Amino acid sequence: MVQLLQLIISGAAIGCIYALIALGFVLIYKATETVNFAQGDIMMVGGFVGLSAMTLGGLPFWAAFLVTIVVMTLFGMGAERLVLRPLLGQPAFTVIMMTIGLGYLARGVVTMIPYWGTETHTLPVPWKDEVFWIGEIGKGLVVSVEHLAIIIATVALVALLFAFFRYTRLGIAMQATSQNQLAAFYMGIPVRRVNMLIWGLSSAICGVAALLLAPITFVHANMGFVGLKAFPAAVVGGFGSIPGALVGGLIIGIVESLSGFYLPEGFKDIAAYVVVLVMLVVKPNGLFGENLTKKV
Amino acid sequence: MHFLFKTAYAQDVALFKHGGQKFWYALLAVALVAAPFLLSEYALSQFTFIGIYAIVCLGLMLLSGFTGQVSLGHAGFLAMGAYTEAWLQSMGWPFVLSLTMSALVAGITGILVGLPALRVKGIYLAIATLAFGFIIEEAVVRAEHITGGNAGRQLEKLVIAGIDFDDGINYYYLVTAIAVLCVLGVLNLLRSPTGRAFVAIRDSEVSAQSMGINLAYYKTVAFALSAALAGIAGALYAHKIRFITPDQFGFLQSIELLMMVVIGGLGSIQGAIFGPAFWFIVQQVIVIGKDWLPPALGQQTGLQPTIFGFILIAVVLFEPMGLYGRWLKFRTFLQIFPFYRKGMFKRQKSYMKSERMK
Numbered sequence: 001m002v003q004l005l006q007l008i009i010s011g012a013a014i015g016c017i018y019a020l021i022a023l024g025f026v027l028i029y030k031a032t033e034t035v036n037f038a039q040g041d042i043m044m045v046g047g048f049v050g051l052s053a054m055t056l057g058g059l060p061f062w063a064a065f066l067v068t069i070v071v072m073t074l075f076g077m078g079a080e081r082l083v084l085r086p087l088l089g090q091p092a093f094t095v096i097m098m099t100i101g102l103g104y105l106a107r108g109v110v111t112m113i114p115y116w117g118t119e120t121h122t123l124p125v126p127w128k129d130e131v132f133w134i135g136e137i138g139k140g141l142v143v144s145v146e147h148l149a150i151i152i153a154t155v156a157l158v159a160l161l162f163a164f165f166r167y168t169r170l171g172i173a174m175q176a177t178s179q180n181q182l183a184a185f186y187m188g189i190p191v192r193r194v195n196m197l198i199w200g201l202s203s204a205i206c207g208v209a210a211l212l213l214a215p216i217t218f219v220h221a222n223m224g225f226v227g228l229k230a231f232p233a234a235v236v237g238g239f240g241s242i243p244g245a246l247v248g249g250l251i252i253g254i255v256e257s258l259s260g261f262y263l264p265e266g267f268k269d270i271a272a273y274v275v276v277l278v279m280l281v282v283k284p285n286g287l288f289g290e291n292l293t294k295k296v
Numbered sequence: 297m298h299f300l301f302k303t304a305y306a307q308d309v310a311l312f313k314h315g316g317q318k319f320w321y322a323l324l325a326v327a328l329v330a331a332p333f334l335l336s337e338y339a340l341s342q343f344t345f346i347g348i349y350a351i352v353c354l355g356l357m358l359l360s361g362f363t364g365q366v367s368l369g370h371a372g373f374l375a376m377g378a379y380t381e382a383w384l385q386s387m388g389w390p391f392v393l394s395l396t397m398s399a400l401v402a403g404i405t406g407i408l409v410g411l412p413a414l415r416v417k418g419i420y421l422a423i424a425t426l427a428f429g430f431i432i433e434e435a436v437v438r439a440e441h442i443t444g445g446n447a448g449r450q451l452e453k454l455v456i457a458g459i460d461f462d463d464g465i466n467y468y469y470l471v472t473a474i475a476v477l478c479v480l481g482v483l484n485l486l487r488s489p490t491g492r493a494f495v496a497i498r499d500s501e502v503s504a505q506s507m508g509i510n511l512a513y514y515k516t517v518a519f520a521l522s523a524a525l526a527g528i529a530g531a532l533y534a535h536k537i538r539f540i541t542p543d544q545f546g547f548l549q550s551i552e553l554l555m556m557v558v559i560g561g562l563g564s565i566q567g568a569i570f571g572p573a574f575w576f577i578v579q580q581v582i583v584i585g586k587d588w589l590p591p592a593l594g595q596q597t598g599l600q601p602t603i604f605g606f607i608l609i610a611v612v613l614f615e616p617m618g619l620y621g622r623w624l625k626f627r628t629f630l631q632i633f634p635f636y637r638k639g640m641f642k643r644q645k646s647y648m649k650s651e652r653m654k
Contacts, residue, residue: 035419073317086613092418093366097558098612100551105605118597173588196466221598228547231423239419270434273427280424284416 005141007257013147015253016154020209021230022245024202030178030240031198034095038103039206040227045106046207047073047219048116051123061126068207076203080196111221118221123214146215153212158246174198232276238286247287309487320627328472332465332526340464342576347471348532349572351478355525355559357568358482365413366422369429373523375436375545376402377530379443382451391456398531399524406523407516414512429550436542448541451648452532473530478525483565494518519530555608561618
């Protein structure tokens with residue numbers, strides 16, 4: 001029983017990372033109807049930005065955290081303005097290829113930057129390697145602070161996002177854009193600028209995910225491949241749904257963690273993909289997805 | 297300027313539209329035959345790779361460029377072909393049979409992967425194929441008694457009817473012959489009702505369905521054929537490399553295949569050959585150019601992905617038809633000289649077409 005709870009907690013923690021990256025997909029998908037295949041690689045860039053701020057800049061963790069969020073917001077907005085806005089109105093495949101190219105480019109460029117390079121770096125977070133016990137020490141449930149930090153930060157971030165979309169002018173403008181771009185434009189919402197801000201927001205979320213994930217997987221150029229497991233999370237939750245992304249991420253994380261323990265070796269890595277295939281065959285719209293039909 | 301005056305319906309589906317095309321393709325054929333006598337062994341080996349990748353890209357082009365179905369897991373089919381070939385060769389099957397089996401096994405996998413395509417499309421399909429790619433890769437790693445797992449698998453020398461095909465020149469001819477056959481096969485397919493159905497599905501699923509095209513059937517066929525071509529290429533690849541490991545068929549390989557197709561030019565057979573040719577030539581240029589660059593830049597492993605990333609982004613932004621589109625513009629420029637205008641191939645601006653309806 002303790003074993004099971006243990007697995008569920010560590011699965012939930014990784015699931016939260018998937019959820020955060022999936023949240024990034026979902027925001028961009030909802031607003032612009034494009035899928036950002038570079039999301040994982042943007043997260044990787046965020047990890048390196050945070051790392052540089054801490055080790056090269058000598059900043060404490062919290063300051064580095066803020067620096068990462070600011071830099072990643074600008075990065076996302078810049079990417080949108082430079083390469084994605086010219087493709088506005090082009091078929092989805094064109095945009096998908098563009099984001100794939102962006103990710104491919106990011107992986108290449110990061111290894112060429114001095115100090116970042118191809119090595120694996122450790123992010124010196126304050127809670128590194130700390131654990132605490134629930135129940136009796138030595139017998140009860142052991143929770144590493146890294147995992148707890150991820151869960152708490154994700155819950156806080158989602159709550160913050162919820163409040164942002166619900167109560168701020170910009171958040172409501174973003175909702176309007178995601179529901180109907182043309183109508184939003186007629187209502188005087190600067191749709192292009194809103195799209196740019198959404199890319200910024202989504203990249204910033206990835207930056208946060210990177211800093212949370214870094215103590216577990218370290219920072220390296222291929223860190224972004226975690227992003228590929230966020231696709232299943234987004235699909236399971238229903239691609240256009242924010243709570244769906246969270247639930248999907250948790251499901252994928254926990255399934256992965258349990259199958260790593262109870263199933264033969266090898267299943268852990270593909271569990272997420274098996275789940276998504278089953279989901280696509282059984283219920284393509286996901287748990288929280290809207291039923292979409294194309295009008296002719 | 298050249299006008300094509302058609303006098304018979306047969307001309308609409310003729311393989312060569314006019315004498316000029318016949319002449320240039322004949323010249324190309326002569327050049328392909330003469331290549332081993334003109335090129336060094338290393339260059340010939342690169343040409344063999346171009347031929348192998350041209351076959352995969354042809355399959356991917358059929359699927360993505362002509363049927364409009366995205367596949368992010370094509371390396372999985374390549375792996376199916378490569379490992380089937382390796383296993384059957386060790387069982388003593390003759391090459392012709394084992395190659396056919398490789399194509400068949402990959403094709404059947406393609407049908408399985410295509411099944412979700414019947415229910416989902418667009419990004420969902422991309423994610424489904426991505427998932428399949430990962431599952432196939434993992435399956436290859438785990439099926440150790442057949443594939444050798446992560447340690448890799450060695451292939452025997454390829455000998456057909458007493459002729460040693462391990463030799464560079466012979467193998468080049470073999471690959472080129474198979475590649476040409478595949479190109480002709482796909483060209484013929486595209487002129488048939490099946491090919492026309494593919495293009496109709498790409499352009500609009502709804503109108504294709506209204507015309508009586510069975511979407512499920514044709515999508516499955518497209519996946520099967522595309523995967524079968526990848527399987528053939530995989531078998532040839534295995535013999536060329538002679539040592540295959542699962543990580544040669546990972547996600548990056550799928551991405552690179554897709555990049556080749558897009559750089560070559562989506563929706564054109566020529567693009568499927570231009571893409572890999574361009575890829576390998578640029579790779580060689582990078583290898584040579586490295587020594588000229590300052591070591592801090594030239595010796596970086598990230599140099600090549602960076603350059604290809606930039607090329608892909610530039611192509612998507614400025615030349616959506618890829619290299620083939622560039623060639624088309626150049627040819628038109630020559631044909632109607634001096635009347636070429638800048639806006640002749642201008643991309644139509646369109647409003648965002650939403651898939652979401654409430």
